[in-house]
Amino acid sequence: MLSPTVRSELADELARAEQNQVAVPPLVDRYPDIDVVDAYEIQLLNIQRRLRDGAQVVGHKVGLSSKAMQQMMGVDEPDYGHLLAEMEVFEDVPVDTSQYLLPRVEVEVGFVLGKDLPGEDCTEADVLAATVAYAPAIELIDSRITDWKIGLADTISDNASSAGFVLGEQRVAPADIDITAIDAVLTRNGEVVAEGRSDAVLGDPVIAVAWLARKVATFGVRLKAGDIVLPGSCTRAIDARPGDDFHAEFTGLGSVRLRFA
DSSP, rough: OOHHHHHHHHHHHHHHHHHHHBBBBHHHHOOOOOOHHHHHHHHHHHHHHHHHHHEEEEEEEESSSSSSHHHHOOOSSSSSEEEGGGGGGGTTOOGGGHHHSSOOEEEEEEEESOOOSSSTOOOOOOOHEEEEEEEEEEEEEEESSSOOOOOHHHHHHHHHEEEEEOSSSBBGGGSSOOOOOEEEEETTTOOOEEEGGGTTTTTSSSHHHHHHHHHHHHTOOOOOOOOEEEEEOOOOOEETTTTOOOOOOOOTEEEEEEBBB
């Protein structure tokens, strides 16, 4: 467990790293005693800082939602980060790659909430009842930790490696599609670079969203109507390079595009 002073210093480090695009050494190497609570508090310090500067929370993302990633990190549950309005990017506007350190993209089935979710007692049934639509999505991830050499506390402190997100135009009601059987194919410059299926996310992305609602409630946060939730990637993360043009196609859910200048 770290002191409040050290948490604040590490939050400042990560904020400067994001602003200046200069990575910092892994926190877990320098502070072996850092734990998950420290990491979430560091994340929250930077989110609160950005809210004071006028940012707006528009949702959350779940990370480490595949069993393979959890095993790699030595954990038995996912993690989460905040999505801010300023992090949204758009299909028709190329992203400036120079804003990031080592950007990568992930393919996800986004949830758009039509009602507030319960907190610590949230169930999968609650998630389905509150979700107004699924949407094709690509998450842009980045790490302010040198060369993506991250441990669990590193990525949580770093807002779960969040950097941006884009939603495609199509919206499908939960009753109209099987959320566990959506195939996804990602191409980069016309070449297939990743394939996956929605049930790669804990067997059912709805489970990830219910977990998220319960988890954030322990930090005094609720998922609200209008929020966007990214439950985790259907595919492995793919490096993004200047000039890359990504296109993700989902069976029954449409497509989404992300271009880099």
